[in-house]
Amino acid sequence: MLEFDDVSFAWVPGGTPVLSDLSLTIRSGEMAAVLGPNGAGKSTLLRLASGFLKPSSGGVYITGTSDGRAGRREIARRVAMVPQYSSIYLPYTVEELARLGRFPWRGLLGRWSGDDERAVSRALEVTGVSELTDRPVTELSGGEFQRAVIAKALAQEPELLLLDEPTAHLDIAYQMQIFEIIAGLNRDEGLTVLAVLHDINLAAAFFDRIVLIKEGNIYVDGSQAEAFTPENVSSAFDWPVKTVTNGERRIIIPERRRSDG
Amino acid sequence: MMKTVKTFALICAVFIFGCAGSPPERAAVETVTVTDDLGRVVDVPEHPGRIVSTSPEATEMLFAVGAGGNVVGVTTWCNYPPEARELPKVGDFSNVDMEKVAALEPDLVIATGHEQGRVVENLERLGFPVVVFLAPDVNGVRENIGAVGEITGHEEGAAETLADFDGRLAVVDAAVAEIADNDRVSVFIEISTEPLMTVSGGSFVADMIKRAGGVNIGEGLPRAYSRIDPEEVVRRNPDVIVLASGATPDDVSARVGWSGITAVRVGRVYAGFDEDLLFRAGPRAAEGVELLYEMFYGDYENP
Amino acid sequence: MAITKTRKIAAIILACAAALSAVVASTLVGPGLSPGETAGAVVGRLFDGEVGLPWGIVLFRVLRVAAAVVVGVALASVGCSLQALLRNPLADPYILGISSGAGFGAALATVFGLGTSVLGLSAVNVMAFAGGLIAISLAFVVARGTGILSVHALLLSGVMVGAFFTSLVILVMSLAPARDQHSVFLWLMGDLGSPDISFFKVGGTAILVAAGLIFFFLTSRALDVMTLGDEAAYHLGLSVERMKVAHLVAASLVTAAVVALAGPIGFVGLVVPHAMRRVVGPGHGALLAASAAGGAFLLVAGDTLVRVTSGYFNLPVVPVGVFTAFIGAPYFLAIMRRKAL
Numbered sequence: 001m002l003e004f005d006d007v008s009f010a011w012v013p014g015g016t017p018v019l020s021d022l023s024l025t026i027r028s029g030e031m032a033a034v035l036g037p038n039g040a041g042k043s044t045l046l047r048l049a050s051g052f053l054k055p056s057s058g059g060v061y062i063t064g065t066s067d068g069r070a071g072r073r074e075i076a077r078r079v080a081m082v083p084q085y086s087s088i089y090l091p092y093t094v095e096e097l098a099r100l101g102r103f104p105w106r107g108l109l110g111r112w113s114g115d116d117e118r119a120v121s122r123a124l125e126v127t128g129v130s131e132l133t134d135r136p137v138t139e140l141s142g143g144e145f146q147r148a149v150i151a152k153a154l155a156q157e158p159e160l161l162l163l164d165e166p167t168a169h170l171d172i173a174y175q176m177q178i179f180e181i182i183a184g185l186n187r188d189e190g191l192t193v194l195a196v197l198h199d200i201n202l203a204a205a206f207f208d209r210i211v212l213i214k215e216g217n218i219y220v221d222g223s224q225a226e227a228f229t230p231e232n233v234s235s236a237f238d239w240p241v242k243t244v245t246n247g248e249r250r251i252i253i254p255e256r257r258r259s260d261g
Numbered sequence: 262m263m264k265t266v267k268t269f270a271l272i273c274a275v276f277i278f279g280c281a282g283s284p285p286e287r288a289a290v291e292t293v294t295v296t297d298d299l300g301r302v303v304d305v306p307e308h309p310g311r312i313v314s315t316s317p318e319a320t321e322m323l324f325a326v327g328a329g330g331n332v333v334g335v336t337t338w339c340n341y342p343p344e345a346r347e348l349p350k351v352g353d354f355s356n357v358d359m360e361k362v363a364a365l366e367p368d369l370v371i372a373t374g375h376e377q378g379r380v381v382e383n384l385e386r387l388g389f390p391v392v393v394f395l396a397p398d399v400n401g402v403r404e405n406i407g408a409v410g411e412i413t414g415h416e417e418g419a420a421e422t423l424a425d426f427d428g429r430l431a432v433v434d435a436a437v438a439e440i441a442d443n444d445r446v447s448v449f450i451e452i453s454t455e456p457l458m459t460v461s462g463g464s465f466v467a468d469m470i471k472r473a474g475g476v477n478i479g480e481g482l483p484r485a486y487s488r489i490d491p492e493e494v495v496r497r498n499p500d501v502i503v504l505a506s507g508a509t510p511d512d513v514s515a516r517v518g519w520s521g522i523t524a525v526r527v528g529r530v531y532a533g534f535d536e537d538l539l540f541r542a543g544p545r546a547a548e549g550v551e552l553l554y555e556m557f558y559g560d561y562e563n564p
Numbered sequence: 565m566a567i568t569k570t571r572k573i574a575a576i577i578l579a580c581a582a583a584l585s586a587v588v589a590s591t592l593v594g595p596g597l598s599p600g601e602t603a604g605a606v607v608g609r610l611f612d613g614e615v616g617l618p619w620g621i622v623l624f625r626v627l628r629v630a631a632a633v634v635v636g637v638a639l640a641s642v643g644c645s646l647q648a649l650l651r652n653p654l655a656d657p658y659i660l661g662i663s664s665g666a667g668f669g670a671a672l673a674t675v676f677g678l679g680t681s682v683l684g685l686s687a688v689n690v691m692a693f694a695g696g697l698i699a700i701s702l703a704f705v706v707a708r709g710t711g712i713l714s715v716h717a718l719l720l721s722g723v724m725v726g727a728f729f730t731s732l733v734i735l736v737m738s739l740a741p742a743r744d745q746h747s748v749f750l751w752l753m754g755d756l757g758s759p760d761i762s763f764f765k766v767g768g769t770a771i772l773v774a775a776g777l778i779f780f781f782l783t784s785r786a787l788d789v790m791t792l793g794d795e796a797a798y799h800l801g802l803s804v805e806r807m808k809v810a811h812l813v814a815a816s817l818v819t820a821a822v823v824a825l826a827g828p829i830g831f832v833g834l835v836v837p838h839a840m841r842r843v844v845g846p847g848h849g850a851l852l853a854a855s856a857a858g859g860a861f862l863l864v865a866g867d868t869l870v871r872v873t874s875g876y877f878n879l880p881v882v883p884v885g886v887f888t889a890f891i892g893a894p895y896f897l898a899i900m901r902r903k904a905l
Contacts, residue, residue: 050799052795072798072801072802086793089651096788096847100788100789103785108785109782353739355742356738454760455758455760486746487880487881490875492594492871496596515762518623519620521615521616
């Protein structure tokens with residue numbers, strides 16, 4: 001579905017690279033989380049995946065599309081992005097916002113079709129915002145707003161959903177709600193998911209495939225069991241942790257500094 | 262220690278430069294008291310040998326009465342008589358360079374009232390005697406000419422100039438007196454096109470129009486130099502149009518709705534003349550009145 | 565209360581009706597002919613072929629009202645587009661330096677006393693148009709030079725270029741004689757009553773404005789998408805750079821054209837889209853329609869007030885921008901109070 005082939009990226013040509021020689025393959029239907037310390041390059045990786053940033057060297061490929069300039073709309077029909085912060089300042093209603101998600105399919109002049117209608121209804125339903133369709137998004141709570149943004153992304157009917165810390169500023173109820181929705185889509189419809197997360201335990205709750213990034217390159221890439229060993233996590237984050245398994249759930253516990261004496 | 266020395270030096274420098282700005286010493290001179298057109302009472306040296314003029318009108322008057330030899334500085338707009346163009350320039354109409362004026366060491370500065378308030382203030386502050394001439398109408402010009410003659414000691418020259426001035430006006434006055442009221446010509450004088458502007462009753466030009474026997478359609482407008490709605494010009498249907506705006510008669514006939522105006526229909530749209538004759542409250546104002554009379558009742562043709 | 569589709573359509577129809585009434589009223593009223601005389605002149609022309617002075621005045625007025633419509637539509641729709649493009653609800657058509665550049669061109673033309681140029685267009689018209697385009701091109705080049713065409717870069721360079729050209733205008737004015745100073749100063753305040761108005765000028769501007777308006781309508785969805793942010797717009801498949809450039813070109817041409825025709829009239833481009841947004845919502849299709857109609861109404865109404873006060877009450881001719889502010893500001897305030905900002 002998505003492939004990074006020996007990708008390096010620096011903001012300034014010849015400057016300090018944010019990512020170096022990174023290779024990664026995400027298969028269709030996978031649900032993968034990207035984690036790592038601050039400044040490791042996670043958000044940059046996501047933006048390279050969506051094509052918003054172009055690699056300084058190496059290539060990023062999305063199956064089935066020609067990743068060229070003309071392919072921007074093509075990409076938008078297959079890949080949707082949910083950013084961490086949406087700078088929406090106009091009072092579009094939830095429904096109007098979701099409809100904007102059809103832009104890659106309709107373009108400037110395309111007429112509104114049954115397909116568009118269906119995609120939007122589904123997106124609104126799945127994200128549980130059908131009751132809020134006429135509310136201006138600027139008046140919603142944090143959780144409701146993020147769900148509306150996800151609805152817009154889902155209205156694009158993507159095959160790959162990219163998420164950049166989508167619940168960073170939301171409480172646990174909203175966090176769980178949103179990831180249940182996403183996990184449900186992955187399970188029931190095969191939506192490929194690549195999410196950058198800060199919260200290790202949230203990743204542990206929902207994601208099978210874990211990619212740990214450190215200092216611009218992949219530290220560990222594998223299943224939860226492979227990635228979330230105390231050794232791996234402690235080295236990746238430079239902080240001692242221990243892991244505990246509770247039935248099927250794995251929990252990572254960062255250790256407290258003991259003040260001796 | 263160094264800091265104190267520097268501060269001390271700085272304070273000294275400020276004092277020195279401050280003192281340099283005070284008025285230069287002047288030798289005691291015989292003076293005459295003059296009341297100018299703004300009501301200012303000024304002590305003017307008798308027979309001033311060095312005169313700076315910041316007014317094109319004053320320049321013309323000075324040369325006309327024979328005091329041209331005493332003029333040491335003029336503005337860039339002082340273009341008449343031709344000799345005036347050779348003189349050193351102290352600036353243009355609204356921006357007069359005080360340093361240049363001071364460098365010329367004038368005994369007297371003659372200014373005009375329009376937009377020169379600041380200039381007059383600055384000159385006074387520098388200690389130069391400044392007299393302001395601001396003739397509101399044609400008769401006012403006569404008084405100014407006389408005053409210039411007195412101040413410069415060229416009373417005879419002034420008298421000659423006035424004789425010519427009065428003579429021309431007398432001819433026009435006589436001719437105008439012959440014209441019956443309902444034969445008077447209505448006039449639109451355009452001083453700006455975009456936006457469309459004309460003169461109202463309170464302006465100098467309006468007085469000239471009246472003197473020449475014309476009826477200014479802009480007479481009742483609120484300000485001396487007023488915008489006017491093009492509709493109104495068409496409505497008032499002037500017999501004569503005088504263009505002092507840069508527009509040509511062809512431009513005017515092309516205007517929507519104007520082709521029906523009497524002046525346009527009979528071809529009495531006049532342009533291409535020396536505008537200074539109409540807008541300068543100086544010795545040539547009488548010629549200006551003559552020119553207007555020719556346009557209104559004579560055989561004036563565009564050059 | 566939700567803004568339903570019905571409400572949007574009703575608002576647009578209302579705005580169009582208001583504009584139309586203003587047009588009719590404005591054609592009937594003026595210092596040259598009373599409403600009765602105007603009607604009489606029209607009837608006389610239609611039925612008896614009379615083409616005297618009254619008909620001439622009617623023609624002039626029709627042209628003037630048409631110019632007001634064209635300029636009002638232009639300013640409001642450009643305001644709409646730029647507010648979306650720059651993601652700034654305080655943007656107006658002049659924010660990128662056009663009015664200052666045009667002012668400089670007009671000042672030069674006035675001071676050098678250049679008369680009529682080509683095709684019945686005055687030197688002031690031509691040089692104002694050129695000046696406006698030069699200014700915004702400069703702003704564009706400067707902004708482009710910083711890399712991608714970001715909103716910040718555009719705003720900054722626009723303000724800088726605008727300030728630069730304003731200082732040039734002041735320079736020209738300070739060196740000019742009093743009469744020219746006065747002329748330029750009044751031009752800078754905007755004026756729809758130029759005596760040299762012609763079918764060619766108004767028609768030509770109308771065509772350009774119509775083309776611009778059509779372009780804005782066709783890209784109204786893109787405008788919606790752009791307000792979500794450059795990155796979000798990219799992710800929805802929009803060629804953001806291309807759209808920005810296209811909009812800037814369209815906005816510049818339209819604005820420069822109407823500034824060349826009537827001078828820089830303020831307030832309309834800022835307030836109308838802003839006010840309409842509260843009535844018809846942020847969707848740019850409806851917003852453009854409502855703004856265009858609202859802009860036409862505001863400017864026609866303002867110009868009518870100018871003519872009525874100067875003609876019937878013999879007050880000095882007040883620049884039309886003053887009246888558009890008198891009408892627009894209270895309405896805007898009222899709207900803002902109903903829905904807390």
